[in-house]
Amino acid sequence: MNARKRLLISDILRLWKQGVAIVGLLACGIATFIMSTSTIRSMEASRDQYYAHYHFAHAWASLVRAPNALLDRILEIPGVTRASGRIVRQAILDFPNLSEPVTARLVSIETKSLDALYLRKGRLPKLGAETEVVVSELFAEAHDLKLGDTLQANLGGKRDLLHIVGIGLSPDSIYVVQPGLLLSDNRLYGIVWAPREKLEAVWNMDGAFNHLAVELENPADGHKIQTQIDELLSNYGGTGSILRDDQESHARIRDELNELRTMAFLAPAIFLSVTIFLLHMVFSRWIGQQRERIATLRAFGYRVHEIAWHVLQVISIWIGAGVILGVLIGLRFANALSGIYKEFFRFPEIIQVPFGWEWIGAVMLGAAVAALGAWSGLKQVVRLPPALAMQAGNLQPSAARFLALWSLRSTSVAKMSPILRLVLLRMLANPKLTLLSILGLSLGVSLLILSSFFQSTIDRVLEHQFSQCQRHDFQLTFDESKNESSMYEISQWPGVTRVEGFRAVPVQLHNGNQRERLTILGLDPNAELFRLLDTSNHASIPKSNGGLVITKKLANKLGVCQGDFVEVEVLEGVHRRLRLPIDRIFANYTGPSASIDRATLHEWMREGDRLSGVFLTLDPNYRDEVYQRIKKTPVVCGVLNRQATLANFRELLSRSTSAMRFINAIFAALITLGVAYNSALITFSERARDLATLRVLGYRQNEILWILLLELILITLLAIPIGIPLGYTFAYGMITSLDTDSHRLPMVFAPSTIAYTLSVIAAATAVCCLMVAQMASKLEIIHVLKVRE
Amino acid sequence: MSVPRRPLFEAKQLSKSYPMGDSVVHALRGIDLQLHEGEFVVILGASGSGKSTLLNILGGLDTPTSGTLMFRDQDLSACDEHALTEFRREHVGFVFQFYNLISGLTSLDNVRLVTEIANAPMEPIEALRLVGLENRATHYPAQLSGGEQQRVAIARAIGKNPSVLLCDEPTGALDVKTGAIVLDAIARIHRELGTLVVIITHNAAIANMANRVIRLSDGQIARIDENLNPQPASTLQW
Known part of the structure; x- marks a missing residue:
């Protein structure tokens, strides 16, 4: 093995901690990218093959x-x-x-x-x-x-x-x-x-x-x-x-794939940004420390590109390892994700896509990370004049130094303890490192918000839908419309406390070229079991002899405002066309829907009091008896059980989101650890001499540790107020991408999301503090003092 | 000035050895030594004579492999890391060859770093006054000459009112003229505060300032000379 290879190995070994952090973060970014993209391709391939072989209609x-x-x-x-x-x-x-x-x-x-x-x-x-x-x-x-x-x-x-x-x-x-x-x-x-x-x-x-x-x-x-x-x-x-666009199964797969596409962009973007920050921090610092060695090599006659190639090799090994690890983890995660999807979507076979553009994408992402992260360090190597390199490096750029001096001369900081000033000074003297550390950590915080905000969003929707809007225990659908006597029969069942009938009529609404097919719901003015509530829980009651009450989603699709008229094409019984005004538009979390006063609907249909089904509440003690009645009632062809539906939702969601939440928590903790620990590592290497001096002067181990931890804690504290809004911005992007025909999700700022985020960050910071404590305990006092700065 | 006889440090058969690959390096071999309050001692020796090891052990930065070192009634050779830190914190003032000032802090803050953790410190500005730098209190190390930086380091070392001032080649990085000014500051501290001063150096000229000169060679005391007529720093030449 020649000397240059030995040097390469020694550099890689010396920088192993930094290497592990960079490889780890890059692997996370590549893994989320591979997971999402290969799952998308595999789902699309499985779906398309299924559609083709089993003649999915148009x-x-x-x-x-x-x-x-x-x-x-x-x-x-x-x-x-x-x-x-x-x-x-x-x-x-x-x-x-x-x-x-x-x-x-x-x-x-x-x-x-x-x-x-x-x-x-x-x-x-x-x-x-x-x-x-x-x-x-x-x-x-x-x-x-x-x-x-x-x-x-x-x-x-x-x-x-x-x-x-x-x-x-x-x-x-x-x-x-x-x-x-x-x-x-x-x-x-x-x-x-x-x-x-x-x-x-x-x-x-x-x-x-x-x-x-x-x-x-x-x-x-x-x-x-x-x-x-x-x-x-x-x-x-x-x-x-x-x-096809309106076919339920097809639309659900399409929406899910769209959501995956958002994730395929968002999560890797966060990880890769942090990797770039970290690579930049570590690499620039390393090059700064290597000035003397670079000068010596130049003095021996090494060419600039030979030295640049050496440092590039170190980066290439990190990036290569990150990409390979990321692809392997990504494929494993893709498998796990397929397992989750299997709970919802069924294909005859899941086609695993062995090779595709996402592999090339992963390599290109790795190369982009390397280029962006290492660019300024590499520029330093190339531009370093050999004579300058022989001089001891000045660690603080003059502008930063001026800023530091200015800040510390102001009277407000004059009373600060020298230790606190020491910490602030270091942060100000190296603003790029401080800023990158804060930004890196804030991305970790944002990832936690992004992965946990969804729970409170779903909770809000479920609460709105199942506690506020729907207050019935059951919705029974008749096989065809029945007269009101059916409702009275049901109200006589033991345990039934309230029954309200509804009429559902399929229609097509037209406004110019815009049209939408849906079922108009005819509700009683005094309906309490099924209420039309907007997102602030204000009720909209269809007026007697009035027009339509429609959701905002429908209004947007048709391009209508309150007071406008739409053409209603009745698709049941005798097909007729009517013109009706829009009485009210309200925003809710479900898809396009329209309601009207039931009596008015009967008038249009030129029918008596016909019902398509009923909503009912019951005494819980009679639940089993009512179940038996439903099973034995021939006219009932469909049952929606509110409580069971809600429980099912919660179970499905917790199963599918808890795994992702756990994985993201690990990822965010890795970001925090990677960034915070490396920042501490850099502080430590820059400050080793000062810290050793303080130890000799009588500072205790814990006081030295405090200097290191204080910086870490300050950076984390500064990252939180940036990371939280950033996380909610990402969350907003995700919510917007999930705004589909069938539902709209609200942005919910829940204390529990913030609490969860802060506790994961606190735990990761605590682990990082322990690692820093370990590092500080290895401070070599005597050796450091013998070396000229 | 009469030399007090009460020993502040008492070393008996002090030895220190380090493993070095397969062999063992004996840095100190059975040193017997007493250092007294108010003394000005110079320890002379060539590179590898063991003087730095001796200073490290006296300053509580290292412990001997065998033998005992008493500081007053405290057995430093039996102390753990924590006890040694407390010893340094309370009793030892260090002056380094390369000053080791914290670059981002002013002269005054560099002194405050030490006075803030000491039990009975002097005012930081008083320490600077003792080295003649009270008018440089708000200057940063980069704005000071080498000699001035070393004097700030001396002020920082004495700010806690230490029992002993340990100086490791204090003029090693300075020219003769500046070195003399620094030594003069140390002499002034010794004179005005009566602190035990121990300087380790390979520069024999400095020995002329001392009450006692201890010459080390190959980890052992080769000779101890009493100097009844110490010279002022300004007269020294090297």
Whole structure:
């Protein structure tokens, strides 16, 4: 081994602590980047392959009933390449060991249809075996259902026993969510694929369908074709078609991928910035210390680029190690993330992407970190005149020194103890290092805010949604609209304390070229169980004979203001068009929705007091009895249990966020340790002589330690007020990126977020203090004093 | 001036050895020595004679491998790190070859660094006055000459009213003229405060200032000379 290689190894070994910090932080940055990007690619590849192989449709429509022959007419629409009709109905399932009623989406099994069924286990129902069914995989897992198990179902008013012969998935239900809910609850809602003959018989759908899926030659023509489909279906009770963008499962995956894209940018940006700061701090300091050696090498005749190459090699080894470690950790994390996603999204197979642009991206990010972090140090090496290098280095730049002198001459600091002044002086004398340390730590603080603010945001939304807006225990949906007597029957059930009916009508709202398909909710003016509240909890009550009360999201989509008129196209019963005013617009946390006074809605529909369902509250002691009643009531085809839904939300969220929160806490602690410890290390090396002098003069070990710790603590204290707003700025960016069609999240400044952030930072600082104490105990007093500064 | 006889330090068979690879270096070999209050002692010796090791042990920076060192009634050879720190804090004033002033603090603050932790310190400005630098109190080390910096270091060392002033080659980094001014300041402290002064140096000329000159060679005391007629610093030449 030649001398230069030995020197390289000795330098790397001497700087091992700094090296570990830089490699660690870079690895974190690269790991989060690789984790997010490779998960995105893997999810996209899995989804796209699934869509292609199992013929995910481009448009869907629900209708009351149409003969199968209508499919031929749909196929005649230019641009439609395939069309398949299915029977889709909701039904209540009764699990003997579960008191709560479970809602199932029953879907007919069709041959060669779009959104084809993928069988994970078992087989399809045999010809003629009408009670054999296939259940969705997540639903099966939630109930531990196996092949051969049976399901008790309430089908069209009759109790039926269904036999599970298969467990499957379909591309239109990668993410399964019950209509009306924000998140999936696989325990209380699932998909059951049943033989067509069975559903035909139960719901009198011989040779007919009520759900259409179409494949388009060119998806870009979607809107044009959609209009033609809607026209065709209007005579068959069509409630309007939707395109992929509005398809629930597809939209959820898209939103999730968008969120990942934000994370793929934000988290690595924080880590890599800190790495750049740290590399700059360590490297510039190192070069400063090496001036004499550099001059000696130059005096021996080494060329500038040979010396520059030597220092570059040290950096390259750090960066290389960081990139490799980051890629390896990133792939491991990507695996863990896939595990979390498996709870929500199901594909036939997760395609692992072995090589892609993100690997090149990781290397390029590493190179960028090296270039930005080492640039000024390298410039120092190249520009150092050999003669100047022979002189002892002046550690304090003149401007900084002037600043230090000026600050310390002011009367306000004259009374400070010399120790405190010593600390302040060092911070002021090397403002770049101080500033970089503060900025680095503040990024650590911001990461903690970013990873923990979400909990309070979700808490706020859940509290608003489930305590303020929805105050019912159950929402029951009827299979078709019923008259008010159904409500009175339910109010007679034992334990039911209050019942309020609602009417839901599918409509399409138009304002010029803007249009939005949704279900208008007709509510009573004195409704208390389902309230329209804005984010400040102010209620909006639809006025009798008045117009619409709509959410701000809907107003934005349609481009309307309060007082404007919109055109309402009723998609149920006889299709009609009306013009209605917007009475009120309110901001809330859910997607576009519109409500109106129920009596007014009945007037439009030219119907009597029809109800689509009811909200009810009950005496908790009668819960089981009410469950049994629901299961036995044929008209009820869907149940939303507020308490169970809330519990499910909390569980799902805590499972998916706690892992990320823990990982981010570790990351933030690493940032704090990396930056604070290295800052202390630099202070220590610059101040070793002074500290040793003080020790000789009689200063105790703990007093010396205090000098080092005081700086560390001051830097941390200064980083907190910068890091918190920075963290909330990042959080705002994230909230904005999560502002989707289905929900909007509020910025919540919760004391618990700040408390959590401060406690992690305090813990990391405490660990750093211990490491500094260890370092200070190794101060070599006698040796230092023998050396000229 | 009569020399008081009460020993402040008493070393008996003081030895110090360091392992150096496979061998052992004997820096001190059985030193027997008494240092008295109010004395001005110069320890002379060439490089490697053991004088720095002796100063480190006297100043509580190091402990002997064998033998005992008493400071009044305190056995320094048996002290732990904590006790030695307390000893230095209370009793020892150090003057270094390279001054070791804290560059970011004024002369006065450099002195305050020590007076703030001492039990019975003098006023920082008084310490500066004793070395003739009271008008440089607000100057920073970089604004002072080498000799002035060393005098501030002396002021810092005596600010705590130490029992002993230990000077490690105090003129080693200075020219003759400046060195003489620094030695004069040390002599003045000795004269006015009656502090035991111990200077270690390889410069034999300084020995003329002392009451007693101890010559070290190869870790042992080669000779001790009494000087009944100490010379003022200004007359010294080297």
